Each structure stands twice: as C-alpha cells, then as structure tokens.
Amino acid sequence: MEAEITAVLPSIDPIITDYSVGFLTHASTSTSPEADIEFAEAISAVTSILLDAAPPSVSEASVTGLIDKLVAQLNAAHGENRRAFSGRAKKLDQTIHMASQKNISSTMGLVGGGVDIDAVGTRKVESKVDKKKLEKAERKIKAKQDKKVMKNVTYEASKLIATDEQQSYDDFYMAVNPLQLGQSSQGKSKDIKIDNVDVQIGGKRILSDTTLTLAYGRRYGLVGQNGIGKSTLLRALSRREVAVPTHITILHVEQEIMGDDTPALQAVLDADVWRKHLLAEQDRISKELKILESKPDPITITASQGFPNQERDELDSLLSEVHAKLAEIESDKAEPRAASILAGLGFSAERQQDPTRTFSGGWRMRLALARALFCKPDLLLLDEPSNMLDVPSITFLSEYLQDYPSTILVVSHDRAFLNEVATDIIHQHSERLDYYKGGNFDSFYATKEERRKTAKREYENQMAYRKHLQTFIDKFRYNAAKSSEAQSRIKKLEKLPVLEAPEDEYSVVFKFPDVEKLSPPIIQMQNVSFSYTPGKPIVEKVDLDVQLDSRIGIVGPNGAGKTTVLKLLIGQLSPSSGLITQNPRLRIGFFAQHHVDALDLNSSAVAFCAKMFPGRTDEEYRRHLGAFGITGTTGLQKMALLSGGQKSRVAFACLSLTNPHILVLDEPSNHLDVEAMDALSNALRNFHGGVLMVSHDVTMLANVCTHLWVCDNGSVESFPGDIKAYKKRIIEQANAAGVVKHH
Template sequence: MINIQNLSLRAGIKPLLSGANLAIHPGQKIGLVGQNGAGKTTLFKAILGQVTIDGGNLSIPADWIIGYVEQESGELEQKVLQYVSFGDQLYADAIASRDAAEKAGDEDAIVRAYDQLDKLQGFAVENQARQLLYGLGFTENSFSQSIAEFSGGWQVRLKLARALMQRADLLLLDEPTNHLDIEAVSWLKQWLKNFPGAVLVISHDRDFLDQVVQGIAHIEQQKITYYNGNFAAFERQRNERLMQQQALHDKQKQQMQHLKTFISRFKAKASKAKQAQSRVKALERMEMVAAVQASNPFHFEFPEPKVQPDPMLQIEQLRFSYADRAIIEKADLVLRAGDRIGLVGVNGSGKTTLLKLLVGELKPEGGKIQVARGVKTGYFSQHQLDTLRPEWSPLQHLLALEDAPSDQQARDFLGGFGFSNEQCLQQVEPFSGGEKARLAMALIVFQQPNLIILDEPTNHLDMETRDALEMALQDYTGALLLVSHDKHLLASIADQYWWVHQGQVELFHGDLDEYLNEQLRRIRQQSEEEKKALISEDASAAKTTNKKQQRIQNAHQRKQLDALLKADLQLSRKLEKSLEKTQQELDRLHALLEDSSLYDAANKDKLTECLQAEAKCKQDLEDLEMQWLEIEEVIQQKKIDFEAKLAG
C-alpha cells in the first residue's frame, strides 16, 4: 500500500499540508476533495515524485506502477488507436521489438517478439483500446486519424484513454469528467468500478464520486481526514462531526466564561488567590475548539420572472449544416413556460449548435424559430468566461448592465456570489476559472431572465458553488434548458429530455437513467462486435500448422496494409498540415498565456491580442476538423475495401 505519514507540503511559501496522514490500499478507490487551492493536485505531484515533500514520509511499494494522465500528447502525428494502445507500456515495448526485428529481417527475433505479445495477451490490447475510445465518444472513423487533427478537448479525452490503458496499481485522476459529455461520464463510472487497481480521484462531481469511490479523503486546514463510504456518506459523517464540534465549542465557551468570571471576582482576594491562580492555568491549558462556520459561503437565487409567455419558443422544420454535414435536420420543438429541459446527446451531436440557434448566435438554413414577445433569455455558454472584460472589476461589469443598481446594492449582490468588497474592485483577469464563472452567473441572475439556457455551467465550479447553483435552479420558476455532464445536477433540475442525435432533436421518453443505460448498451454492443471479430480471427489463426510462418505472414500483411493506408491518407495531407500548424499556433498561445507577466497592467494590450488570437485558433481548429469528416469517410471506405479483399 501507499502510506502517507505526517506529510508536509508547500506551494512556494504557502503551507498546503502539515502532519497529514493517509493510506491507500490495493484496489481501494478514494475520492480526494477539498476547497480549490487546498493542495489536492500538489499531493498528486508528490506521489508522482514531481515535487519535493517538506516533511514526513511518503512510501510507495517499489513494484507499484502509478498511472496518470500525461500533460503532453506526445507525437501529434501518431494515430489515435496506436497512441491509446501504447498507454500499455509493456505492449508498446513488445511492438517496438517486433518492428525492429522485422526491419532487420530476423525471423527468430520476430517469433520471440510475438511470444512476448502472447504472454501479454497483446492480441486483446487494441480491442481494449477500441472499447475505451468508443466509451469516451470516439467513432471508428477517428481511430486512424492523427492526434493533431483533434481539438484540445478531444485531445484531453485521448490522454485520459491512454492513461486508462496503463497496467497501473494506482491510477491518479484529476477532474477526469471535465471534458466529457454525460454519456462518456456514465461509461467511465462503469469502467472505474471494474478497474482492479487502486484509484485516487479529484472531482467536484457528486454523482461520479457516489458511484465510483468507497472512501473520501478530505483536505481541510492542512490535514487529511478519511471517511468510509461514498460522497453522500462523507457529507453525512462530516455534518455529524461539525454538529458535535459546534456543541463542544458552545460548551467550552460556557466553561471559559465561568473561569474568567471566577478569576475576575476572586483574584484580588487573598483567601481565593490560590484557587483563582489554578483557574488561570486551567484556562491557559484549555484547547480551543474552532467554531463551526457556515458550510457554504455562496447563496443566490433567480428572481421570480415578471412575465412568462406561453409558449416561449416554437421551432418548425429547423435545419442547420456545416461543411455539407447536417447538424440539425427538420427539428420541430415547442418550449413552454416553466419547462425544465435537459439537452442530451454525445459530444459533436449538435447540442451547443442548437442552443446557439435558439439565442441567435447562429442563423438557421431552413425553418424558423419563433420567440414569443416578452421572452428574456439568460445564456451561459461554454465560452462565457471569454466575454468578460479582463481589465474591468466585477463591480464595473454589474454597473454596466441595463437598469444597473446603486454602488452599494451591487456590492451586496456580488457578496452573495462570494465576492468580498476588495474583490469587487479588482480586475477580473487574474481571477480563477471558478471566480470568473461565478461572476458570469451573477450577471445572468441580475438581469432576471424568464428563460435560462445553460451550456456546461459547472466546468469551473467547485462543490460549494455547484450546490448553490443547484438550489437556485430548483427554486427557479421560469423555463430552463440545460446541457451538463454533471448527472446529479441534470437529474435534480430537468423533468424532461430532448435527445440530439444524427441530425434529429426529439423528446426522449424516459428518465436520465434510462437514457444513459441505453447509451451504455450501445457501447457494449460495439464492444461485443469487436470481441466476436477477435475470436473469429483467433480461430482462423489456430488452423495454421506452422505457427512461426503464420506470424511472419501476418507481420508482412500488417506492414503492407500500413503502407496502403499511408498512401491513402496522403489525399488529405493539405488539411492535415493546416491542422498541425493551427494546433502549434494554439499551443504557442497557451504557452504565452501561462506566463504570469502577461497579466501585468503594462501588457494589457498584448493579453487582449493573445486572447483574441486564441479564440480565432480554436474556431479555425473546429472548422478544419469538420472538413476532415467528409475526407475521413472516403479513407475509411478504402480501408474497408482493402480488408475485404485481403479476407477474400
């Protein structure tokens, strides 16, 4: 097991952990929680040996493999299936040995390499990688694409898939659900339940933690407190402890007041001096028990809508396409007053496109969207934080709105979102993602919408702010349209679901669990088909009498297939180079944005220029990816034709 004893960690001069203890046993799955900045990610780095501990002991068994999500994607020209498969390092080494033997023409070495692959059950590795990719939302067509052809969010998924391929004794996952849709999150929960190794996961997703972990390690006041059970059990146990702590604190206050009164009354009397002195010492020895503070500093609510037209939106024969690919095709929908709708569908199915059409950011190619008079929409997009003016303070943002409040009213309002008087006057550019998300939400709440449209509102929010948002949305009486990978939030807010898939948008007749179970069945069906194909391939191989010659023949066939695919992929080389160039430019901009000096007041113009360039790069990358879809279909068909010819 991993044993953490009396551990001390710092971030610069800031102490994060002091005298912290935790044990991680084989196969144990633990959620690591605590406020932002408490030291969760730094603890991960300490386990990986990436930071030096300041005190205590962190012992890791010498033979344990620690799996984690890599920061870099490696060679961007590497193909998706190979990149994920090579997350299994032993398999990657065996493949490298095989390729070297084939290049040297050493038949004995080729056979030894295949023997090693047999021992590793290497025949199943690519199938497992395919299952991971299916589960995380990738399609068969994408397996032969290069990493560079995917946007940053999809590259994060690839890195997660590669991490899950590791033969790890302990898997470290830091917010693994942040770039996933709710379907992929549901699949990941099932995968982690069956993972035989230990898992230590940082997450603000309550339902994810409830389903995956059997223990919670809570970092608070530089200590780690371990609670048995899932997140719901942790909340129950912690509340009980806090109540006991409050009762003890109240009792102690009474005792201290009694001692102080006695000392005050009798310290001047000679007959009582000895007793008074003993009480002074007792007071000095008494250990203070910290008063329990309010568990959630955030509280806000959406005001009652002044008017609620019914219906609010009517959508007839709505059509929208991109790069000759139909995204929305002949959708007919009605949004009524008070509707609470969850929008579901895998990433790339068109959920965000539909929302942009509804709020007017995109124009439909056909059909119409009729918005009732009096509808006032509050829209929180995935890129809402980019709309904030970095040089403005939260107070300036609020006072710039229509029907702006007085200065004091604005400060009071922002206080409900966790902004102190001092923070109200600070520029927002150095704010964390969570602080910016809270400000963006505050601006929406203040405008008193009767229709709220939220696209992944919790991506940057910690647990406390998520809870406050959930409570506010539960009490909201207007209409609501929500996209979220947070199952707990979606299930507690929505009472009906619109399913976006294959260009269609239709009402899903069932609850969220039924929808997710249907998606999991689809993924399992794909996996079963892969397994059947693998069994059939093994059965054919077993009929060969000369195992050595068959392996060599298979090796040459694979080499021949790789060469043919490479020639086919040259048809799309022009776009591939454009993708690479755009991704490199985006990486360069990200590197610039990580430089703290860029956020100095003197570099304000440069920062604005970088942010604008970053936004353009992201859009260009998405445009290029969409154009690739059509080309990849042609490439995939050629691959299928080749394999059919080979099989015949």
C-alpha cells in the same frame, strides 16, 4: 583507511569512501599557514558526510569513533609536516568558514561552482581526489539530502504549473516512471503514505503539516471548495515532487493531447511508453542477434576450450528481460483493450482510425483519458474527468473505474459519479486532509456535517466552561478565604485541551432576478434543420417549445448537435430550413460551455462587471458577486488567478445582471464545487423564468429538469423517463453492442 570506513559502514557507496579519504588526506598534507584550520574544517565536513550516509542502525558514536581513528592515523603519518610550519601561523581575526570561500566546497559540497582543493593551500599540491568522482559524490549527497527534506518541502506555484515546453510526452513519462529491466514491482507494497506535507502556491498556503495516505486498490474522491488547491496537490504527485516510491507508476490526466496525423487507436497504444520502448528494444536486439548469427563465429574454434560468446549471451539475457517485462504488462492484449476503451468513450471503429488532428477539444480530452486508462498506472490521477464527457461516456467511465485494479485519486464535483466510483472520500479544507473511509459521497456529506456540528458543540461547551472558571478566578483570586479554590480553578483551566474553533459552515446562494410575465409563444422551433455543409445535416426536423415555466434538459452523445440546438435558439445560428419564433420582448441569458473566453482575465471581477454592466457602485458589484460566492478580496484579484469554479461563478453573476426571461445553459456545472452546484440547482428551481440546459451532471439534471430531450442521430426527441431511466438505457445499449470492460 578505506577498510576502516567499510568495517563500520559496510553499505556505503565506494565513491563517498574515496571522497572522504581523499579530502582528509589532502587536508592533512597541506603546508599552508592555515593548515590546522583546513584540517579541522575537513574533519567536520567528512563527519557530516559519513553521518548522512550512515544507515539508521549505525549510531552517531560509532561514526565519530571512526573519525577519531582516521584522524589519529593521519596525524601519525603527516603530523610532523604540519608542525614544521606551525611557527609561521598567525592568529586570525576571525574564523575562516570554508563554505563561504569562492570555488570551495561547503560542508556538503553543495555551494559554489566547482571544488578546487588544489587552490586551498598557498603551495600547489597534487590532489589525491578524482574530481569526477568527487563531483558525482557531491551530487549523490545532495540527492540524499533533498530526499530527506522532500517530505517537508514547500511547493511554489511556478514549480507546479510551469512545465518544460521542450519535453515530450515520452520523455516526461520515462522521467516520472523510470523503466527498470530485470526488476519486477510484484511483491513490493504500492501503498502510499506521505507525511508532513506543506503546500503553498502564489503565497497562499494550501496544506500545512498534513498526511496523504493512499491504500493500493482503493478509489479516492478528493473534494473541497473551489480554489482550495485540489489540482495543485494532483500536480505535485504527478511530478513526484513528493516522495512516491519509483516502483509505483503514476499518470495524470490533466489536458487534451496535441493533434497530429497519428490515428486515434495508435495514439492510445503509443501512450504506454514502456511498451513502445520495449517493443523497439526487442526489434533492435533481434536484428543484432540475426547479424551475429549470420557472421562466422570466431569463438567456434576455441569453443572446446570453454570460451563463451559473451556478446550473444548478453543480448540473449537482455532479450529475456525485455520479454519478461512485456509479459508482465500484457503487451499481447494491448490492441483489443485499447479499441474497447475507445469504443466505450464514444469512438466508433471508423473514428478510431482517424488522425488525432481531426478531433475537437472535447474528443481530444477523451483521447487523453483513454490513453491513461490503457496505461494502467499504479496511481491514476484524474482532474474533473467528467467535464468534457457526455452522459453515455460518463456512464461507461464510472462502470470501467469500478473494476479498476490499482489506486485512483480523482478530483470531481459530480456527486453521482463519486457515488458510483469512490470507495473513500478525502476532504481538503482548512489546510489539511480529512479521510472518510468506506463510503460514497452521500455518506461523506452526512458524516462531515455531523462531525462539524459535534466539533462546534464541543467548542461552544468548552468556551462556556472556560468563561465560568475565568469569572470565578477573576472574582476570588485575591480573596483570602477563596484563594485556594481560585488556585484549583486556575489548574483546571490550564489542563483543559486547546480546541480549535470549528470552521464556519460553507454556503453559497445563487439568485436570479425576478422577471415580468410574457405572453406566449416564448420560443418555438418548428421543423428546424441545420447543416454546415449541404446534404450533411447536424440536426433536422426539430420541434421544440420553451415556456417561462419550462425546465428542459437536453442529453446525448458529444457531437450529436446539442450545442447547435442551443445556438439556434438564441439566434447565434440561422436554420437551414424551418422556423424559429420568439416573443419580441424576450431577453435570453446564455451561459456558454467555454464561458472563460468571454472574461477579461487581466481584470478583476468587480472591474469586469462595472465595464460590462455600468451604472452601479463598486460596493453594489461586490455585494452582487458575493451572492455567487465571490467574497472578500477575491472579487478584486485578477481573474487569471481564480480557479475554474470561481470563474464560473463570475460568469453566472454577470449572467444574472442581464435580467433574463429564459436561461439557456451549456454545461453549467463544469468546475463548480458541490455546494455551488446545489446553490445553482436551487436558484434554477426557484427562477421565475424558463430553463433549457445541456448538461452531463446527473444530479443537476435530476434536481432541476422535469423534461428530458435526447439529441442523437440528427434528431431531438422527448424522452419518456427520467435521467436514471436514460442511464439504464445507455448501459443496455452498450452491453448489446458488446462494449465490455477489459483490464
């Protein structure tokens, strides 16, 4: 019988063949009163299994013909046994479905615990099925079935966000990117196309029946409103919860690395788990070969008879495959490439040797980014990479990614970064993905608006035409003289294409309250120095003057003391020397880089505002939050459920309730979408008080700030040019220092 199956299905797994034959044979030899029913169920089950295992080239008719042939053989061999007991059979009140019986395999062998075929009949009959093979076959069938439906799977929040705390980075990397020796990915297509994807999180639908297409070597910017589900999509891809081919390697930069005693450079080298594993395997094989060579070779005596040393040959072959894979991933160039990436992200040669535990959160995030760039995955997933980077590091990253050889999918709201990096834009909205090919963010923005206006015009024109037709139909439908014309218009109405109403234009308006005038000086820093440890100043001899019309941007490398200067200004830190003076009636509004820490995530935005700034009605708080884009029921949800950008808006809404004269902002653009950043820029320009901000967002600095101050090497000095001139200086300094790109 195996031969008949193989003749029709030559590529079928032998385990499935054994399982099918065993299942049918066992059912045909059953002598229980329900033998006929069991045999019919077995035929149905095996038919489903073989249809599922059949390649597209084999028709359903061929498979059903095969089943008929097998059944005829079994009836000829075992039919008499069953007929001998048929007289005892009773008519059942209802059909028995084997899949519903406890401990009995369903049609696909996926329901219940084990599969106890011996217990199906009333008499103990020795099963002809190897149970281990049977279980393996069921697992393979389940995996095949899961793969078929994976394209249309609905992702749950717990599946995407919850991770196995016990799973190490190495284990997760190897699970997502299995290493296959002897198989090169060269020559295989690395384009990705995922059809009919539905994504749902927390009961909210993110994507419906959409297509994700990523052409290899293109750099895609994924954009959309806060809370639309961009990060959710990246997580689904990073865990292969969509059908990405296994020869395409994937790496997702999502969170900072855990600190330990590993030097930063070694942490980057260790990130390439394939290389780490291959080098360990190379050492192991080399040692085993050395041991074999040191022992007397028993085969030497019979070498003339042509018996090879099988163990040595197998090790030699495996070592060759390991060497080939190491050459493919350019393992010999690893260390200088890792050092170059770290240098570009701000790590000096000395700091590259420091243990990872000595770095702050922002620097650990840079390490995570350096590890991903070093691994060179075929699909690199970046979620807001610029949030934890300073302007020099963002400049390096954008320059580096422009020559990146593989596919990039990056979520970012940094307009200047996307303009420099992205070759294509994917707009996530209305539960779908729209593609804007061959253009940067600015061209996407202009095209998107034009598309929206065109769709709105078409929809309005059609609705007007529909109304015109319907009015005539309603008026003359029952008029004998006009009935034929009415029928003609009914047909026209039925043939009109159904257009979806275009989505409303998304807009956010931030507004800070007007403040009364104050007489100067507002805030002055005179010859101010500060150090946590005596003799090691963070900043020294700082002179800074902030007025009600100031628009000052402070830039510089991370760790240079920018946030320290802000904390000195607002009084959170006291200077080690020097003088800070401010108007006694001055109110300062401070937006911290880690503003989420100040929010009660178990409370709603409305309740939090009422608690922190009492004296207004819930409706007034909702209106106030609505002005910052927290609309509808969003203001009534627990803030733990809000996206990072939505939490930022709540923080800005609270900030405006303090009615400040001076806004001191530390990385205000983090997590905000483009519309919210534009709204914030407009609000800051129109604000009647002063603004002092530390920011890495080039667009916001260009739109808001009239003066730049550079914080570096312990000093804070006025920069004579604008942000573009500052970026140009950074690139020139990097080139002079020899920080170049290596891929």
